Amino acid sequence: MHYRYVIVGGGLAAAAAIEGIRSQDADGSILLFSRENHLPYRRTPLTKEMWAGSMKLEDLAVHPEGFYESHKVDVRLRREIVEMDSEHKILWDDRGDSVGFDHALLVTGCRPRRLQAQGADSPSVRYFRALEDFLALEQSMDHIQHVTTVGGGFVAVELAATLRERGKEVTMIFPEEWPLHRILPRELGLALVDYLRSMEIETVSGETIVEVIEEGNGIVRGRTYGGNTLATQVILVDQGSEAQVDLAEAANLDTDDGIVVDEYGRCSRPGFWAAGDVAEFPYLALGQLERVEGAEHAEKHGFCVGANMAGAGTPYTHLPLKWFRVGEQQFEGVGELHARLDTEDGLGGRRPRGHRVLPARRRRARRAAVQRVRAARVGARADRGSAPDVARRTRGADHAG
Ligand SMILES: Cc1cc2nc3c(=O)[nH]c(=O)nc-3n(C[C@H](O)[C@H](O)[C@H](O)COP(=O)(O)OP(=O)(O)OC[C@H]3O[C@@H](n4cnc5c(N)ncnc54)[C@H](O)[C@@H]3O)c2cc1C
Numbered sequence: 001m002h003y004r005y006v007i008v009g010g011g012l013a014a015a016a017a018i019e020g021i022r023s024q025d026a027d028g029s030i031l032l033f034s035r036e037n038h039l040p041y042r043r044t045p046l047t048k049e050m051w052a053g054s055m056k057l058e059d060l061a062v063h064p065e066g067f068y069e070s071h072k073v074d075v076r077l078r079r080e081i082v083e084m085d086s087e088h089k090i091l092w093d094d095r096g097d098s099v100g101f102d103h104a105l106l107v108t109g110c111r112p113r114r115l116q117a118q119g120a121d122s123p124s125v126r127y128f129r130a131l132e133d134f135l136a137l138e139q140s141m142d143h144i145q146h147v148t149t150v151g152g153g154f155v156a157v158e159l160a161a162t163l164r165e166r167g168k169e170v171t172m173i174f175p176e177e178w179p180l181h182r183i184l185p186r187e188l189g190l191a192l193v194d195y196l197r198s199m200e201i202e203t204v205s206g207e208t209i210v211e212v213i214e215e216g217n218g219i220v221r222g223r224t225y226g227g228n229t230l231a232t233q234v235i236l237v238d239q240g241s242e243a244q245v246d247l248a249e250a251a252n253l254d255t256d257d258g259i260v261v262d263e264y265g266r267c268s269r270p271g272f273w274a275a276g277d278v279a280e281f282p283y284l285a286l287g288q289l290e291r292v293e294g295a296e297h298a299e300k301h302g303f304c305v306g307a308n309m310a311g312a313g314t315p316y317t318h319l320p321l322k323w324f325r326v327g328e329q330q331f332e333g334v335g336e337l338h339a340r341l342d343t344e345d346g347l348g349g350r351r352p353r354g355h356r357v358l359p360a361r362r363r364r365a366r367r368a369a370v371q372r373v374r375a376a377r378v379g380a381r382a383d384r385g386s387a388p389d390v391a392r393r394t395r396g397a398d399h400a401g
Pocket residue numbers: 008009010011012013014033034035036042043044045046047079080081082107108109110128129130155244247275276277278292293294295296298321322323324325
C-alpha cells in the first residue's frame with residue numbers, strides 16, 4: 001500500500017495539516033495514524049470548559065466526523081507507528097502492517113515527564129494529557145474529596161483551580177518557589193500562588209513526592225523530599241512534557257529538544273516533515289531554534305507544514321501565542337518566555353515600541369498578565385504574519401517537497 005501523504009499522530013497539528021495539504025493538493029492520497037481512540041480533538045478544554053460544563057465531549061473534535069471522508073482522508077485509529085525506514089520511505093504500525101509514502105508528517109506531540117519516586121507506578125498516580133485521562137478522572141470524581149498535584153506545569157495549575165471550583169480539596173506541591181518557575185517572573189509567580197491560595201488551595205513550595213504508599217480504602221500517602229507525609233486520594237503529576245522523538249531518532253532524523261526542522265517544516269531527511277509540539281523549528285523573529293508547546297502554534301504550524309508538503313513553499317513566520325487559564329486569570333505570551341524577561345501588565349496599556357503586549361480584557365477571564373519577550377529581537381517588525389529579516393539558523397533546503 002502506498003500513500004502520497006502519511007500523517008503520524010492524531011492531534012491538533014495533524015488536523016490542521018490536512019487542511020494545509022488540501023489547500024494545495026485536492027486529490028493526493030492521505031492516511032492518518034493515531035494511537036488514540038478518537039479523531040483529532042482539542043486538549044485545551046480538558047482542564048477548563050469540560051469541568052465547568054460549558055463544553056461537552058462532542059464539542060472537542062477539531063473537525064466533524066464527515067470532514068475526513070469529504071477531504072478523502074483514510075484514518076486508522078488505535079494504531080501506533082512503531083518503526084520507519086527513512087531510506088525506503090516505509091513505516092510499520094503495531095499490528096505489523098506497512099505503508100509506503102512520498103511524504104510523512106510527524107506530529108507525535110509530547111508525553112508527560114514521569115514522577116521519579118518509589119511506588120510511582122501506583123494506580124493513584126495519574127498523568128493528564130489525553131481525553132482518556134479526563135474521562136478516567138471525571139468518572140472517579142464522586143469518590144474523591146482530596147487531590148494532590150505534583151509539579152509546577154500549567155496543567156497542574158489549571159487542574160488545581162478547576163477541581164477546587166468543583167468543590168474538591170486540593171494540595172499543590174511544586175519544586176520551586178512558584179509554579180511555572182521557568183517562564184513566570186517572581187512577582188507574577190508569587191501573585192499566582194496568592195491567587196491559588198485565595199481559592200483555598202493549599203500550596204507547598206520547594207517540595208516534591210519521593211515515595212508513594214498505597215494505604216487501601218482509596219487513600220494513598222505521599223512522602224515528600226522534606227520528610228513530610230500527606231494523605232490524599234489522587235496524585236496528579238505535571239512536571240512538564242517531553243517531545244516524543246523516539247520514532248524520529250530511530251529513523252536517523254536530527255533531533256534535539258524535539259525533531260529538528262527548517263522553516264518549511266522539513267526534517268533532516270527527504271520526505272520527512274514535523275510540526276506542532278514535537279518540532280523544534282527556526283523561530284525567525286528570535287533568530288533561534290525553539291520548540292513551542294501550545295494549541296495556537298500547533299494549528300498554525302500544522303497548516304503551514306501540511307501546505308508545504310504539498311508544495312506551497314511558505315516559511316513559518318507566525319509568532320506563536322502561548323496561553324493558559326487559571327480560574328478567572330488568563331496568562332498569555334509570545335516570543336521567548338523566560339522568567340528573567342520583562343513582563344507587561346496587559347490591562348489596557350499601549351504597546352511600547354519593541355514590546356509585544358497583548359490586548360487586555362475578555363468578557364469573563366481577566367487577562368492579568370501578559371508576558372513579553374525578547375523585545376529588542378522581536379521588535380517592531382514582529383507583527384503577526386510578517387516575515388522578519390533576521391539571522392536564520394535553518395537547515396539546507398535541498399529536498400523541497
Ligand atoms: C490538558 C491540556 C491542556 C492544555 N491547555 C492549553 C492551553 O490552555 N493553551 C495552549 O496554548 N495549549 C494548551 N495545551 C497544549 C496543546 O493542547 C498542545 O500544544 C497541542 O495539543 C499540540 O498538538 P500536537 O498535534 O502537536 O500534539 P498532540 O495534541 O499531543 O497530538 C499528538 C498525537 O499523536 C499521537 N501519537 C504519538 N505518537 C504516535 C505514534 N507513534 N503513532 C500514532 N500516534 C501517535 C498521540 O497519541 C496524540 O494523539 C494543553 C495541553 C493539555 C494536555
